[in-house]
Amino acid sequence: MKFSSINISVLGASLLLCAAAFTSCCNDNDWDTDGTHNRPFHTTTLTVDPKDDRAGIIFDKIPNAIGYQVELSRDTLHDGIELNANGKSQVFVLHNSPDTIYDLQGATKYFIRMRTIGEGETFSKWKYLAKYSFTTKSEQIITDIIPSSTSAIVKFVPGKTIDEAYIYRNEDSTKLDNSTIDIANGVVTVTGLQANTTYRIKLWNEKNVRGNMVFKTTEAFPEGYDIINLTAGDDLNTILASATNDKVVILMAPGMEYSMPIGEEGNPKTPNIPANITSVYFWGAAGEVQPIFHVRGMGLEGNKDIIRFYNTALINDGPSDHYVLNIKGNYDINKIQIDKCTIKDTRGVVRFQSITGGTVGEVTINNCQISNIGSYGVFNSKSQSALTLNELNISNTTMNGVAAGALINIHQENAKVNIDHCTIYNCVQAGKPIIDVNKLESIVPYVANTLIGPFNGSDGEKTIKGCSLKSVDVNNTFYTNDQLWNSGYELGNMIDASSTDFWTNAAEGDFSITISYRDEYSKYGDPRWVTE
Known part of the structure; x- marks a missing residue:
C-alpha cells in the first residue's frame, strides 16, 4: 500500500500535536505527588539476640536515615496500636547496627518493632520480628556463694533490685526475711541451714527470677575433735x-x-x-x-x-x-x-x-x-x-x-x-x-x-x-x-x-x-x- 505525500504530512502533524499536548499536561503538574505523604523505607531485616538483662539488635540501615525508633512492650504490638499506647513501653532511638538494648528483665517476653526516622521527623512503616516477640534468658546476678556448715553468704551484682529471696531444699521452700537482703552491697545472708546439705537459692524481682544457684553447706566439725x-x-x-x-x-x-x-x-x-x-x-x-x-x-x-x-x-x-x-x-x-x-x-x-x-x-x-x-x-x-x-x-x-x-x-x-x-x-x-x-x-x-x-x-x-x-x-x-x-x-x-x-x-x-x-x-x- 502506498501513502500520498498529503497523507504523510497530515500524519506527521497529528503526531506533533499529540506530543505537544502530552508535554503540556506534564507542565501543569497534574501528575505530581503530595510531598506531605513522602516517607522513608523501613529496614528490610530485623533480628534480636536476647541475653538475660539485655538484647543485641541487628538491622539493615537505610540511606539518609536520621535514626531508628524502637518500641519494646510486654503487650502485643501491631500497626493499629499507637506508639506507647499502654504508657509502659520502652521507646528509644538507635543509630548503629549492631546495637544493644539494656535494662531488660530476665526470662521475660517482649514484643518489638522498629521504624526509620527520616528528614523532617518523617517515619517509615513499622518493621516487626518474624515472630513479633522474643524472650530474654534467665538472669543470673548471683556472682558467688560462700557456704559454711549452717549459713551462707550469697553475693550478687550490687544495686540490682530484688524484692524476695527463697531457699529451696528438695521440694520445700523458705522465704528469707527482707532484712537479710542488702541491695546496695549485693549480699544476702542465709542462716539456719543444715551442714553438708544441698540447697538452691532464687532471687526474685516481682515475678522474675534474677538469680538462681545451687550450693552445698560445708561439713560440721567432727565430734570429739x-x-x-x-x-x-x-x-x-x-x-x-x-x-x-x-x-x-x-x-x-x-x-x-x-x-x-x-x-x-x-x-x-x-x-x-x-x-x-x-x-x-x-x-x-x-x-x-x-x-x-x-x-x-x-x-x-x-x-x-x-x-x-x-x-x-x-x-x-x-x-x-x-x-x-x-x-x-x-x-x-x-x-x-x-x-x-x-x-x-x-x-x-x-x-x-x-x-x-x-x-x-x-x-x-x-x-x-x-x-x-x-x-x-x-x-x-x-x-x-x-x-x-x-x-x-x-x-x-x-x-x-x-x-x-x-x-x-x-x-x-x-x-x-x-x-x-x-x-x-x-x-x-x-x-x-x-x-x-x-x-x-x-x-x-x-x-x-x-x-x-x-x-x-x-x-x-x-x-x-x-x-x-x-x-x-x-x-x-x-x-x-x-x-x-x-x-x-x-x-x-x-x-x-x-x-x-x-x-x-x-x-x-x-x-x-x-x-x-x-x-x-x-x-x-x-x-x-x-x-x-
Whole structure:
C-alpha cells in the first residue's frame, strides 16, 4: 500500500500535536505527588539476640536515615496500636547496627518493632520480628556463694533490685526475711541451714527470677575433735606432737598461706603426723579463697584412723617437687580422704614408698581440681607388694595436666579402683596407660560417667592405653575424637567432636561443655562444669 505525500504530512502533524499536548499536561503538574505523604523505607531485616538483662539488635540501615525508633512492650504490638499506647513501653532511638538494648528483665517476653526516622521527623512503616516477640534468658546476678556448715553468704551484682529471696531444699521452700537482703552491697545472708546439705537459692524481682544457684553447706566439725587454729610461723609438727587429744582438726583461715619453718639444712621442714595422733583433718575454713598448704610430701608415724584434707589448696613448688602424701614403713590406715581441694604443682598426690607392711582401707579423692602434676601421677603404689590396699576412689574431679607414666599406678592384688564423674584431659605420657595395674589380673578398674580428652603430645601417631590390661568395667564414659588409643584399649565411646569443639577452652582449664553438646553430655564428667 502506498501513502500520498498529503497523507504523510497530515500524519506527521497529528503526531506533533499529540506530543505537544502530552508535554503540556506534564507542565501543569497534574501528575505530581503530595510531598506531605513522602516517607522513608523501613529496614528490610530485623533480628534480636536476647541475653538475660539485655538484647543485641541487628538491622539493615537505610540511606539518609536520621535514626531508628524502637518500641519494646510486654503487650502485643501491631500497626493499629499507637506508639506507647499502654504508657509502659520502652521507646528509644538507635543509630548503629549492631546495637544493644539494656535494662531488660530476665526470662521475660517482649514484643518489638522498629521504624526509620527520616528528614523532617518523617517515619517509615513499622518493621516487626518474624515472630513479633522474643524472650530474654534467665538472669543470673548471683556472682558467688560462700557456704559454711549452717549459713551462707550469697553475693550478687550490687544495686540490682530484688524484692524476695527463697531457699529451696528438695521440694520445700523458705522465704528469707527482707532484712537479710542488702541491695546496695549485693549480699544476702542465709542462716539456719543444715551442714553438708544441698540447697538452691532464687532471687526474685516481682515475678522474675534474677538469680538462681545451687550450693552445698560445708561439713560440721567432727565430734570429739580438738580444733586447733594454724597460723603462719607455727610449727605444725610441734603442734601435733603436743596435742592432748588424739583427734584434731587443724583449721586454716581463708586465704592464708602456710609453709613449715625452715629446718637445719636451710629448707622448710617436712610435715609429719606423729604416733600420738590417730585422726587428723587439715581443714580450710569457708571463705572466698582457699588457704594454701605447702605439704611437701607429708609423712606419718603409727597407725591412723583418718587422714583428711578438706577445702584446701595443696601446692608445692612445681611438678618435680615433693608429693601431698609420701607414706613409708609399716602402718595400718583406715581412710585417706582428700575432698574439695585444689591440688597442683607437685610431683605426685599420694605415693606409697618403701612399704614393709600394713593395710590401707580406702584412699578417696572427691570434688577436687588437680593440675600440673609430675611423674608420680595422682596415685602411685608401684612395687609395694607388702602393702594391702582395699579401695581407691576418685570422683567428681578434674585431672588436667598430669605428666606421669600413668595417672594411676597400682600394684596390690584385688584392689578396687573406681573412677566416677571425672574429667580427664592432657594426662599420661605417650605409650603409657591411664591406669597401670602392673599385670595384676585381679584388679579390674571401674570407670563410669567420665569424659576424656587427648593426652599431651598426641600428634596422630602416638597413642595410650585406657588400662595396661584390657579388663576394665566401663559405663557411660566418652572421649573426644582427638584422643588416640592403642587399638582395643579404649575407655568408653567416641564423641563426634574434637576437644576444642567439645569444651569451651580446655587448653586454659575451662571444661564447660559447649552448647552444641551440652544436652547430650552434661550429665557426665566432673559436675562442677555443668552449665544450667
